[in-house]
Amino acid sequence: MNVEGLGVDLAKSSSPAFLVNDLVKIKNKTPVGHYRTPFYVRGKTGRIERILDEFINPEEEAYGKNVGSKVRLYRVSFAQQELWPEYHSASLDQLQIEISEHWLEPA
Amino acid sequence: MTVPDHHDHDHAHPGVTKDEEPYGYYATLELAVRELLIEAGLITTDEHRRQIEILDSRSPVLGAKVVARAWTDPEFKKRLLADGSAACEELGITMYDGAHLIVHENTDQVHNMVVCTLCSCYPRPVLGLPPDWYKNKQYRARAVKEPRAVLKEFGTTIPDEVSIHVHDSNANMRYLILPLRPAGTEHLTEEELAGLVTRDAMIGVTVVKSSLVQTNRGQA
Amino acid sequence: MSSTEGLISHLPNDIGGKDADAINMEEHSMLPWEKRCHALLDVLATHQIVNTEEKRRGVENLGSEIIGNLTYYERWIVSAVNILFEKRILTPDQIANKTKEISERK
Numbered sequence: 001m002n003v004e005g006l007g008v009d010l011a012k013s014s015s016p017a018f019l020v021n022d023l024v025k026i027k028n029k030t031p032v033g034h035y036r037t038p039f040y041v042r043g044k045t046g047r048i049e050r051i052l053d054e055f056i057n058p059e060e061e062a063y064g065k066n067v068g069s070k071v072r073l074y075r076v077s078f079a080q081q082e083l084w085p086e087y088h089s090a091s092l093d094q095l096q097i098e099i100s101e102h103w104l105e106p107a
Numbered sequence: 108m109t110v111p112d113h114h115d116h117d118h119a120h121p122g123v124t125k126d127e128e129p130y131g132y133y134a135t136l137e138l139a140v141r142e143l144l145i146e147a148g149l150i151t152t153d154e155h156r157r158q159i160e161i162l163d164s165r166s167p168v169l170g171a172k173v174v175a176r177a178w179t180d181p182e183f184k185k186r187l188l189a190d191g192s193a194a195c196e197e198l199g200i201t202m203y204d205g206a207h208l209i210v211h212e213n214t215d216q217v218h219n220m221v222v223c224t225l226c227s228c229y230p231r232p233v234l235g236l237p238p239d240w241y242k243n244k245q246y247r248a249r250a251v252k253e254p255r256a257v258l259k260e261f262g263t264t265i266p267d268e269v270s271i272h273v274h275d276s277n278a279n280m281r282y283l284i285l286p287l288r289p290a291g292t293e294h295l296t297e298e299e300l301a302g303l304v305t306r307d308a309m310i311g312v313t314v315v316k317s318s319l320v321q322t323n324r325g326q327a
Numbered sequence: 328m329s330s331t332e333g334l335i336s337h338l339p340n341d342i343g344g345k346d347a348d349a350i351n352m353e354e355h356s357m358l359p360w361e362k363r364c365h366a367l368l369d370v371l372a373t374h375q376i377v378n379t380e381e382k383r384r385g386v387e388n389l390g391s392e393i394i395g396n397l398t399y400y401e402r403w404i405v406s407a408v409n410i411l412f413e414k415r416i417l418t419p420d421q422i423a424n425k426t427k428e429i430s431e432r433k
Contacts, residue, residue, distance in 0.1 A: 030336040034384040036277050038224055039337060040251065040344040053207070055279050062384035064414065066375045073278055084252050084344065092270040095251055098278035129430065133401045134360035139425035140408060141367050143417055150370050158366035204369065224343030226383055227399075236365070238354045242399055248347035260350050275343065 014054070016072050016101070022048045023107035024076060026099060034062035037103045041095075045107045046078040049096055057100065072101040161203055166235040169200050170283060171304035173233060174315075175297045177210075178288045188212060191283060195233055202232045211274065212285040213311075218265045219284045220258070220311030222250035223276040230281040234306060241310065251275055261312040284309050289317035339391045340383075361400040368403055377410045385410045 018024055028043040036058045054070035078095045080087040087093070130138065144150045173195055177184040187194035191208030195201075202208065208230055211219040223229065224247045229237040240246050250257050254271045258264070265271055274282045286308040292300060299318075307313040357365075371377040377385075385406030386394065394402060411417040 032335060034380070034387060035338065035341075036225060038275070038277065038341050038343045040224075052280065058278065058380045061378060061380040064378075064381065066378060073280075075280070077272075087252075091267075093254065094270065094272045095275065096272055097275040098280055100278070130360065133364075133404055135426050135429050136408060136422070137360055137364045137367060137404050138429055139422055140404065140411065140417070141363070142429075143421055143425055144371075144376070144411075147416070149376055149416070150367075150374065154370050154373075155363070155366055158369045159362060162362060162366060162369075204372070225338075225340050226386075236357065240350050240352055240354070243351065244342055244345075245347040245350045248342045248345040249350075252344045257350065 014072075016051050016074070018048050018051070018074060018101070018104060018106075020048050020051060024048060024074075024099075024104045025107040026076070027103050027105055029103075031059060034059055037099060038097075040083055041076075041078065041097060041099070044078055044082050046076040046082065048074050049077040050075040052098070055100075057102070073098055074101065074104065075099075076104075162231075162236065165232055167304075167306035167309060168301075169195075169198075169235075170230070170233045170306070170309045171301040172198060173200070173210075173283070174285055174304045174309065175301035177285055178300055179297050184212075184285075187285070200233055204232060206230060206232050206281045207279055208233065208283060209280050210283045210285050211272065211311075213287045213314075215269065215287075217270050217272055218311065218314075219272045219274060219282075220250065220254060221274045221276055221282040221284060222247060224248070224251055225277050228276040228281060230283050233283055234309060238306070258312060261307065263313050284311040286311075286315040289315050291317040338387050339394055340387055358400075364400045364404050368407060371407065376414075376416065377407050381410050382406050 023045060024047070025045045026037065026041045026043060052073040052075065054072050056065055056068065057071045075096055076099045078097075080091060080093040080095055081089060083095055141150070141155065145152055173187065176198065177187050183194065183197070186197070187210050191210040192202045192206060194210075195208060213219055221229075222241075227237055227242040229241065231237075246257065251273055254273050255265065258271075276282055286304065288300070289303070292303070295303075295318075303315050303318060305313060305315065308315045368377065368382060372379050372382070382403065383406075386402045388409070389397070389402060389405060393405070397405065408417070408422060412419060
């Protein structure tokens, strides 16, 4: 479910660690096995575009975890130049992707 | 011991044409899994048949309906951009797979496109099943890195002053693009507008063009 | 330092940003068995017998050679079978017997 602006329903979920427009860095860790955080964003700095609901951690869901504690999901926006050094320097093009909270740290 | 149900082998399911006989290795494997799970009481034949019917009932026609409504009803469009799933449900389009739909609006400043680099996540309840190119390596690898070049291959040129936002559909959200309404369509009905909206425009690799056929509507 | 580390840490489907050829626009209509396979996995996901993330993980676990040689739905059904074995819902012998029985049907 989308969350408009900063209005998160605190009554039914734990507070997000990050807020819209926060600068965040994708952690450069390497799990073994299933992940949904692609290599091309790891170690890169972006901005929180939207706070989403909490979901079962896909890394654990992939091994049969269907219930239990969830992790907050966010949409993160990157300038394309941040991801691809050869991208046109004057472009305002962006890449937006969903990242779980345990993959984020403040930039 | 119960006699295995041969129904699936001898008769076509609704909406599925009969295969050539015999089944190949993988078709046999699918049937084996399905029959064993039905025998174990974990799923039913009816559920499976119903799901095939659901898959058959979803196509880009549904998404086009959503787009045309958004183009003609500003309050609906606001609701659509705030909560895509709920707005689709208003039009009777159920999110049968629990999809959380986010709709991104193309504007004069921003053109949006969707990819799933990791697999093939796609807003199936509202667009049906994705085309092969969406699931294959070339699009998935290149759409994030060189979207303008990829768009050119679809015959789409976005001016430099319009930013491109590429959405990698890698987790729980599913994305539908609300294309720009083309100029010259002011006199078209909602149904006529829906007829202009293509699957590829709702993925974001093309734009919607106004009909080439001049209508007499609105002209004396 | 192992030179094979990338094979373990970098999943075969994680290809965003890699070099690739021009898009092939050709579309094939779904084979009947593929639609049955898709519907089956949808039903399994609804029941959480094989959830969507498990299915994806199962495809990744097939490894590059199998992934490169099987079509999209062929990968799905093999992934599902493996997950069902892993969760002890089905056994390899059940699959062996059932597939044999199916191929002998007239």
